[in-house]
Amino acid sequence: MPHKALITREIPEKGTNLLENFEIKVLGEGVPERADLLEAVSGASAILSTVTETMDTEVMDAAGEALKVIANMAVGYDNVDVEAATERNIVVTNTPGVLDETTADTAFMLLLAAARRLGEGERMLRAGEWDAWGPKQLVGPDVFGKKLGIVGFGRIGQAVARRAKGFGMDIVYNARSRKEEAENELDARRLDLDDLLRESDFVSVHTPLSEETKHLVGERELSLMGEYSVLVNTSRGPVVDENALADALAERRVFAAGLDVYEEEPKVHSKLLELENVVLAPHIGSASIETRGKMAELAAKNIVAVLRGEEPPNPVN
Numbered sequence: 001m002p003h004k005a006l007i008t009r010e011i012p013e014k015g016t017n018l019l020e021n022f023e024i025k026v027l028g029e030g031v032p033e034r035a036d037l038l039e040a041v042s043g044a045s046a047i048l049s050t051v052t053e054t055m056d057t058e059v060m061d062a063a064g065e066a067l068k069v070i071a072n073m074a075v076g077y078d079n080v081d082v083e084a085a086t087e088r089n090i091v092v093t094n095t096p097g098v099l100d101e102t103t104a105d106t107a108f109m110l111l112l113a114a115a116r117r118l119g120e121g122e123r124m125l126r127a128g129e130w131d132a133w134g135p136k137q138l139v140g141p142d143v144f145g146k147k148l149g150i151v152g153f154g155r156i157g158q159a160v161a162r163r164a165k166g167f168g169m170d171i172v173y174n175a176r177s178r179k180e181e182a183e184n185e186l187d188a189r190r191l192d193l194d195d196l197l198r199e200s201d202f203v204s205v206h207t208p209l210s211e212e213t214k215h216l217v218g219e220r221e222l223s224l225m226g227e228y229s230v231l232v233n234t235s236r237g238p239v240v241d242e243n244a245l246a247d248a249l250a251e252r253r254v255f256a257a258g259l260d261v262y263e264e265e266p267k268v269h270s271k272l273l274e275l276e277n278v279v280l281a282p283h284i285g286s287a288s289i290e291t292r293g294k295m296a297e298l299a300a301k302n303i304v305a306v307l308r309g310e311e312p313p314n315p316v317n
């Protein structure tokens with residue numbers, strides 16, 4: 001009997017093709033209903049999940065004894081209860097590395113769009129409200145030559161820094177440990193978070209979501225940023241306190257923000273939706289054709305390795 005692999009959402013063929021020797025069940029294109037997921041997972045040896053599904057003990061129990069691997073098609077795996085999986089000898093894997101450049105592009109796109117008020121301008125133009133070029137119209141802070149503070153200086157944070165160097169930016173960063181090689185390559189300086197927020201013109205957040213990083217950027221931290229500063233978050237929504245950010249933006253204590261992730265996706269804080277000075281993207285950090293193919297392929301490779309009894313390329317437990 002072939003192993004049963006449950007794929008929670010339709011993924012690029014590069015991934016499904018690698019699993020052709022298994023009995024594959026794909027739940028559908030959209031986010032699966034929880035009840036459908038719990039029913040379909042019964043007897044599965046592998047689950048290929050995405051960030052929209054919570055992989056908790058209920059799912060693991062519903063799968064039963066056969067479950068050997070949960071391969072999350074994402075680098076972040078805060079949707080997976082890794083501790084419970086480990087207790088059950090279930091391997092959890094993710095897809096690091098293949099999405100760094102694409103996600104860094106998204107962060108930089110949001111940084112530029114927020115500073116130069118692209119969303120606001122496009123809304124005005126589409127509403128037929130653009131009457132003429134204006135000397136004071138839609139002006140925002142320059143990006144080139146400014147200071148960029150990167151919170152979380154790992155794969156994606158460093159890829160953002162490389163882009164910033166092309167804009168003549170000065171790089172400072174915060175991470176738990178010092179990154180000497182990257183400091184030398186990017187002429188970057190490590191600062192504590194408060195100093196980074198005080199000194200930076202732009203702040204881009206790239207930590208994983210953990211107990212330590214929940215609301216890492218909250219009301220107090222936002223109060224340290226300057227009135228022409230811009231905050232970008234492409235990490236996970238709960239790393240930034242959305243309510244505090246909405247207040248800071250509304251009161252113009254922070255000039256603008258660019259967000260790709262939200263505290264309760266797909267819900268977006270109602271105050272943010274009303275503000276002109278925030279660019280809102282629907283969690284598209286890694287959404288390039290090439291990268292989504294690579295993520296699907298890597299998630300599938302992790303499954304194949306575990307079910308063959310081999311060490312998978314990207315275990316997280």
Ligand code: NAP
Nearest residue numbers: 076103152153154155156175176177207208234235285286
């Ligand atoms: P990574 O290489 O592991 O880098 C994470 C960085 O965060 C490391 O430098 C780490 O520092 C730092 N960090 C961890 N806890 C911290 C804390 N409490 N304070 C300050 N820094 C802390 O991860 P990555 O591959 O760059 O991915 C980062 C995150 O981006 C993912 O976990 C995911 O949630 C998110 N993401 C989102 C999208 C999207 O579509 N929007 C796409 C891809 C990734 P140390 O090295 O010192 O521990």
Ligand code: GLV
Nearest residue numbers: 051073074075076
């Ligand atoms: C996407 O959000 C990821 O973590 O890969």
